[in-house]
Amino acid sequence: MRHKTPIHVLALPGSLRRASHTTALLRAAKALAPAGVDVTLYQGLADLPPYDQDCDVDVAPAEVQDLRGAIARADAVLLSTPEYNASIPGQLKNALDWASRPYPANALRDKPVAVIGASTGTFGAARAQGELRMVLSAIGARVIDCGLAIGRATDALDADGRPADARQRDRLARIVHVLAEAARSGPSERAA
Numbered sequence: 001m002r003h004k005t006p007i008h009v010l011a012l013p014g015s016l017r018r019a020s021h022t023t024a025l026l027r028a029a030k031a032l033a034p035a036g037v038d039v040t041l042y043q044g045l046a047d048l049p050p051y052d053q054d055c056d057v058d059v060a061p062a063e064v065q066d067l068r069g070a071i072a073r074a075d076a077v078l079l080s081t082p083e084y085n086a087s088i089p090g091q092l093k094n095a096l097d098w099a100s101r102p103y104p105a106n107a108l109r110d111k112p113v114a115v116i117g118a119s120t121g122t123f124g125a126a127r128a129q130g131e132l133r134m135v136l137s138a139i140g141a142r143v144i145d146c147g148l149a150i151g152r153a154t155d156a157l158d159a160d161g162r163p164a165d166a167r168q169r170d171r172l173a174r175i176v177h178v179l180a181e182a183a184r185s186g187p188s189e190r191a192a
């Protein structure tokens with residue numbers, strides 16, 4: 001059975017920076033989304049407390065409930081990460097640690113997710129993206145096999161934060177499309 005439309009994609013940023021390149025990429029993804037696909041930016045990253053298993057009880061902190069609820073309501077999740085010291089920014093890993101519980105029945109379980117990223121360095125946060133995919137797989141998400149690594153982001157993004165290169169813009173649009181199709185195709189074999 002085909003999934004309902006519209007498809008709701010939660011755009012989850014990895015940066016807290018006001019002029020973030022990676023958050024700009026998520027806004028670009030929203031602008032490039034095809035008809036029938038809504039992209040909503042998650043804005044609560046800075047409000048999440050540090051993960052503490054003692055606080056991860058029946059009634060989790062309100063900010064955590066908001067995060068888990070936003071993921072649960074979404075049909076798919078698009079994550080955009082910077083690279084900090086060859087890895088995932090701590091605040092993004094913290095959000096995913098909260099999202100991973102309760103395990104295995106967490107909000108990300110079997111959820112289609114795609115990872116993109118950017119950095120001011122040459123490789124466009126490729127290492128952080130690789131680690132992020134590994135973390136998401138461990139959590140049980142359905143990681144889509146496509147990505148976008150934008151290096152030298154200061155020059156590679158235009159004034160509106162969109163990839164200046166048409167091929168990179170097309171790739172970003174394609175990723176949103178593939179993510180939505182994965183959501184439409186329904187649950188994975190594991191969940192079936």
Ligand SMILES: Cc1cc2nc3c(=O)[nH]c(=O)nc-3n(C[C@H](O)[C@H](O)[C@H](O)COP(=O)(O)O)c2cc1C
Pocket residue numbers: 015016017019020021022023081082083084085086087118119120121122123124125153
């Ligand atoms: C603490 C820190 C560590 C960083 N480490 C790396 C790194 O390992 N590789 C890289 O390509 N860029 C690194 N950068 C540069 C970031 O990619 C760059 O600041 C990027 O624009 C951050 O993403 P944002 O624009 O979305 O905030 C680092 C930046 C900071 C602040």
